[in-house]
Amino acid sequence: MSNDNGPLFSAKNMKLITAPLGAQNPITVQVLGICSALAVTAKLEPAIVMSISVIFVLLFSNLIISLLRNTIPSRIRIIVQLVIVAALVILVDQILKAFAYDVSRQLSVFVGLIITNCIIMGRLEAFALGNRPWPSVLDGIGNGAGYGVILIIVAFFRELLGSGTLTFPGIGTVQIIPDIFYQWGYVNNGFMILPPMALIVVGIIIWVQRSRNKALVESN
Amino acid sequence: MDKQGNTYTFMYAAVLVIVVATLLAMVSQLLKERQARNELVAKKTDILQSVSIESNARNAEDKFKNAIKASYVVNFKGEKVDGVEALSVDMAKEVRKSVEERHYPVYEASLENGEKKYIIQLRGTGLWGPIWGYVSINDDGNTIYGATFGHKAETPGLGAEIDKPVFQDQFKGKQIFDASGNLVSVMVNKGKAPQGALHEVDAISGGTITSKGLEAMLKSFFQGYENFLKNLNSESHE
Numbered sequence: 001m002s003n004d005n006g007p008l009f010s011a012k013n014m015k016l017i018t019a020p021l022g023a024q025n026p027i028t029v030q031v032l033g034i035c036s037a038l039a040v041t042a043k044l045e046p047a048i049v050m051s052i053s054v055i056f057v058l059l060f061s062n063l064i065i066s067l068l069r070n071t072i073p074s075r076i077r078i079i080v081q082l083v084i085v086a087a088l089v090i091l092v093d094q095i096l097k098a099f100a101y102d103v104s105r106q107l108s109v110f111v112g113l114i115i116t117n118c119i120i121m122g123r124l125e126a127f128a129l130g131n132r133p134w135p136s137v138l139d140g141i142g143n144g145a146g147y148g149v150i151l152i153i154v155a156f157f158r159e160l161l162g163s164g165t166l167t168f169p170g171i172g173t174v175q176i177i178p179d180i181f182y183q184w185g186y187v188n189n190g191f192m193i194l195p196p197m198a199l200i201v202v203g204i205i206i207w208v209q210r211s212r213n214k215a216l217v218e219s220n
Numbered sequence: 221m222d223k224q225g226n227t228y229t230f231m232y233a234a235v236l237v238i239v240v241a242t243l244l245a246m247v248s249q250l251l252k253e254r255q256a257r258n259e260l261v262a263k264k265t266d267i268l269q270s271v272s273i274e275s276n277a278r279n280a281e282d283k284f285k286n287a288i289k290a291s292y293v294v295n296f297k298g299e300k301v302d303g304v305e306a307l308s309v310d311m312a313k314e315v316r317k318s319v320e321e322r323h324y325p326v327y328e329a330s331l332e333n334g335e336k337k338y339i340i341q342l343r344g345t346g347l348w349g350p351i352w353g354y355v356s357i358n359d360d361g362n363t364i365y366g367a368t369f370g371h372k373a374e375t376p377g378l379g380a381e382i383d384k385p386v387f388q389d390q391f392k393g394k395q396i397f398d399a400s401g402n403l404v405s406v407m408v409n410k411g412k413a414p415q416g417a418l419h420e421v422d423a424i425s426g427g428t429i430t431s432k433g434l435e436a437m438l439k440s441f442f443q444g445y446e447n448f449l450k451n452l453n454s455e456s457h458e
Contacts, residue, residue: 018337026289071223071232072232073224073228073229073232074222074224075224075229076229076232076233079233079237080232080233081267082234083237083240084240086238087243087244090244092243094248094255094397096248097251097255098251098254098258099254101255101258101259101261101262101277102277105262155246
């Protein structure tokens with residue numbers, strides 16, 4: 001792929017974006033980045049902001065590593081990757097503190113933990129070190145989006161069923177379950193707010209995905 | 221040049237680190253002012269919340285101006301300290317001093333129904349980092365009107381629950397002193413606090429160290445504010 005000089009959005013390049021959304025999804029298929037998927041999905045807003053932050057970090061770290069790939073001494077390549085990822089994460093953290101203070105308070109430690117998100121180091125090692133910048137950027141967007149989609153789906157169900165609301169960035173909390181339901185005796189499922197339910201929701205998504213795409217099912 | 225050689229590797233690492241450090245330092249300087257402003261607004265939101273006034277980043281400044289009629293700093297003896305502004309007191313520094321030497325910020329809030337509340341500021345240590353809070357007290361200098369707590373990095377779902385209304389609302393109506401005026405503070409009780417207890421709230425399950433840290437913080441700062449609060453009490457009896 002490193003000699004690919006075709007059009008910017010050739011079928012081959014587009015596949016870099018679409019594959020991680022489905023059959024190559026980092027969370028449900030590669031089972032990477034599970035930790036933060038559990039932690040920031042109790043509400044929709046932090047999940048959306050976290051997704052955007054990861055896409056940003058993944059895009060730029062892939063791009064930078066790909067640009068530098070022929071200069072990086074292989075003995076310190078992991079350290080170089082870490083320095084670049086850490087710098088980008090600090091950048092995200094600083095920007096959130098300046099422009100989205102409430103969200104940065106909610107995400108607190110998890111922004112810093114993007115550094116340890118397995119997806120990022122995984123993509124740098126597996127893709128950016130051996131490919132040209134443009135495919136690397138697409139790969140970064142694709143995998144970040146694949147991560148984000150799952151995060152947002154999980155957060156959607158957890159917040160809807162757990163709190164009866166949905167929280168959007170810039171809009172705030174919107175009550176979805178009407179009051180009349182509560183008067184009829186509907187009760188929010190408090191269990192949805194707790195971390196174990198994130199795991200179960202991710203499990204259900206994996207189940208649905210595999211029952212629709214048999215190619216993902218391992219043979220015994 | 222040999223890209224796998226030691227010289228190249230060292231040079232590469234050095235240049236990389238210098239470039240990254242310069243970049244981050246520049247960004248930090250650039251955004252500092254904005255971040256400081258956000259922190260001040262968040263502080264005002266917290267203070268307002270301790271007297272149950274909801275506010276957000278957009279209206280916190282105005283509501284603060286309306287509700288907080290006076291703010292000043294007192295010392296351990298309960299006397300006002302001149303020349304120090306309450307909002308600018310750095311609690312992280314104060315908490316390292318002994319109880320007798322600290323500066324204690326006080327914010328006077330007047331509510332819409334005409335009642336006057338005194339908001340005191342606290343800071344302590346949780347499990348992973350600092351915790352802090354604001355407690356509003358009735359003009360009898362004893363009964364807690366409301367409380368709000370914050371934390372830097374407590375475990376989400378466990379210790380971090382101290383910043384949730386479920387935990388904070390328990391403090392409403394609790395008392396700091398017993399009937400004969402001795403300081404008892406508010407204990408964080410593992411298990412269930414008895415109904416109607418004046419000095420106990422329920423701890424957070426799984427957040428024992430944070431709960432204990434919070435209890436220690438309350439005790440230490442109620443001690444610090446003790447003379448100030450007792451003066452309030454005697455004033456309200458006159």
